[in-house]
Amino acid sequence: MSRYRIAGRGRVDHGAPISFTFDGKTYPGLRGDTVASALLANGVHLMGRSFKYHRPRGAVTAGSEEPNALIGTSRGPGRFEPNTRATVQELRKGLVTESQNKWPRLSFDIGAINDRAYMLFSAGFYYKTFMWPKSFWDKVYEPFIRSAAGLGKSPTEADPDRYAARYLHTDLLIVGGGAAGIAAALVAAKSGARVVLVDENPELGGALLSDPGVTVEGQPAWAWLDASLAELRAHGVRLMTRTTAIGYYHQNFVGLCERLTDHLDTPPANAPRERMWRVRADQVVLAQGALEKPLVFDGNDRPGVMLAGAAQTYLNRYGVRVGDNPAVLTSHDSAWYAAFDLADAGSRIAAIIDTRSEIRADLLDAARQRGIRVLQGHTATGTKGRLRIASVRVNPLRGGTVGAGREIACDALLMSGGWTPSLHLFSHTKGSLAWDADSNTFLPDRKTEACQIAGAGRGLWGYAPVLADGVAAGLAAVAALSRSAGARQFAVANDRPGSGVSHTELPTDRSPGKAKAFVDFQNDVTAKDLRLAVREGMRSIEHVKRYTTNGMATDQGKMSNINGLMIAADALAKAPPQVGLTTFRPPYTPTSFGAFAGYLRGQTFQLTRKTPIDPWAEAQGAVFEPVAQWRRAWYFPKPGEDMHAAVARECLATRASVGIFDASTLGKIEVAGPDAVEFMNRMYTNPWTKLAPGRCRYGLLLGEDGFIRDDGVIGRLANDLFHVTTTTGGAARVLNMMEDYLQTEWPDLNVWLTSTTEQWATVALNGPNALAVLKPLVEGLDWDDFPHMSVAECTVAGLPARLFRLSFTGEVGFEVNVPARHGLALWTALMDAGKPHDICPYGTETMHVLRAEKGYIIVGQDTDGTVTPQDAGLDWAIGKAKPDFVGKRSLSRPDIVAGGRKQLVGLLTEDGSRLEEGAQIVLDPNQPLPMKMVGHVTSSYDSASLGHPIAMAVIEGGHDRMGEVVHVPMPDGVKRARITSTVFYDPSGDRLKA
């Protein structure tokens, strides 16, 4: 065993050794260790290199606020995770870890040259150093910044782990399982309320785990803890460890991320790695404790310099002495206790250096008893040591002047600048903070949520007041729940009360301009950077933060915010609350993407809607495309065919004989009721009154702004019943719009709207032989009264059907609707019946080509939300005699009737090449850059039937430019294209009449 590990001490299992590797070297550790505690037990302080200057760094904390000791961890392929805090990652068998941001190795890092060139990297260096020339950005600056600065490397493989998600409803959620949280839970548990107590650590207990010498209710702290947790369990309190409250949202909605397997040697197969809990609590108690502040002085980042509270935790929880002769540098009483614990455990304390001249007598006595040298009223002005601290330079402070310095040898330096209440979650709720001038910190003030804040989280110190405050918070929560519980008192002996003072940078006798006194360790921001930012004009803390990057690292300024504020306020000669505090935002600690995604990934990211005919298409080897949430057959390639060949064949076969198409995804809405026709007249542009039952009509739907929203063929089945079809993607929007008008504008209309999209399977037959295929299968229909644009209820292949005669191809066409459960039967019946005519199944791409050849628009492709019926050449669909319909008034707005609007036209290239959809159009290709763009290509296809490509486009004043030549700049040169009608195929429409 290493000389830094104390046999039998701490909460680690000394009978369960575990080995792990760090940068390829194997180290021994114990069950219960973190990577940091195990490395420290082996005398390893150097754990990483800093972000900007590549300075050697060690663990400065023992918790999730750690800024320095970031490591990569791995558990096989795809399971590499960068930027894991060594202070949080628990040891497991065979854990592989590595340091980050170093080359070639941690102890000798070429990037450390940045440390010498620090003047280049001062505040705002991103804005100053990398400004010009512009051409250097891509080739020189960005690669340099990316390789030199940075955290760990992102994994490149997909994450193979599973992540879970749960909802939880509870009466009381307590965040933080330290003394205050446990006291609140003990009280509340007896009220009968449902109570949940969460803590980010593997064990509940908080600071008590690091203070075993404290006595509560006559028991040693750890025994009291065991008894208390047993009591909570007996009352049914849900205790959750390794669970971080990452965000506090509206109406007491709290996100918890529970880590389930990272600490296990062998995770159970298929067990989720993390679970996101979405908790709704009637009451919340925030008992998050406080975070210790570093002191800001030259060389305060050297490995071996750490927070005194962290050293106390390593000793008492992990049985690890962080050094043989540590020095202590503090402005708060709490660090004295850390010194005493270490001295009692066998370390020789080099000195306790306190910036204060007045020290509590009992602390001085306790130091004297242990023979510890005490330097009151002293400052620290530097440290030495290459990869580990070797000495600290201290100077007396007398009447505001800094006396002569001297070196004190040490192998660790335990610092404490006091404690900052952890108010992150409270800040998430937009609760306001009030500056407390006595403690130089912000405390919670006005609350916006039903919550209580207890303990060190609101500035209290010492176990007796914290436990009492937890009781008070528990009682307040219980009262707010309209329940009752008895008060409790927890007698505390050997308490560790404390107070302290706050500093900006510690006073120094050296040039402050040369000091590397770090405020934000993770982003390498020094006190000098903050003062420079103020000198260069930054006045708000928000500006100082962004200019220097103080508090912008992954630790979100947990340690640096208050020190940064104190220094910025000092530089501005303002009180800290006048300078302000930056906003804390969720998540509290870095959280994996997997935890947020939960089950919503891969196949379960979004549902895939499939038609009843989808299995047939899949069996045929169709290639699918996503349309809205549907997957639709795109084309049906035969062996050896690419998409181009398959689509050309499908188009020709349909025009030559008959094609069959699955149109089931079309939106369908049934509009029923005595006022159905009035409703349709008001919603759609077209007139409906005179449409006889049994006939159908193309319907055009506008927004109130006059722009096209949707279209589709609408059949009138009876005086009071319309079968409306919508675009595939527009179905839900159209129903929502209809419901909106019906419920809120015209509640007097007696109309019922029903979505029937999924109730009907729809099969389209198109082509000169469509009638021949269909007719023998139809019963109950009078063919003599069934011209183009008719609808009837009949049977097709013995199935109940709504049969439409319409065309989206320019050929004779039908759409057969049957109840969805019969969709596949209908399809196979039609395929069988079509065999003699070489019936050809076609997909959405052929559907697009066939409709484009006829100039039929696709809403959302040829229109974009700024296209009016006139723009699209659809004036004919407007019922001009109707007094009103949605959007009618807008069609006479000044900017709608003004000339020069983009209008839909056809385009044919002179060289017969195909244009790119989205390509911009110009009138004069020789004009200077930037050219004036007059429109763009909306649809473009190769037309096998015509033997050349066709395109549609919206062009300014296009309807008045027929026959003119426009220019389309394309990657392979500017194309000349002639403006034409949008109807390319069978302009006379003879084929429909066949």
Next chain:
Amino acid sequence: MLLIHCPYCEETLPELEFAYAGEAHIARPADPSALSDEEWRDFLFIRTNARGPHFERWRHIHGCAQFFNAVRDTVSDRFLMTYKAGAPRPDLSPKEDAE
């Protein structure tokens, strides 16, 4: 995630069940053709953009599918009340006097 009270279901339910539907109490003019271009423009595009209580429409789209009205404070993002479509705009001023 907000909790929203549906005045038709008379239940307070998660925001996920609802969809926002724009400012409330903007009735479609009975005869749009009688409106000047400026009046029609205002109906189409001009909205309150309130700082504080905002009268707005929501739809219980994954529930009863009814549109209803709500008063939400745009500063705190809190719902002050919800009420059925067609009900008059509630008068908030007495409450403000009381504060």
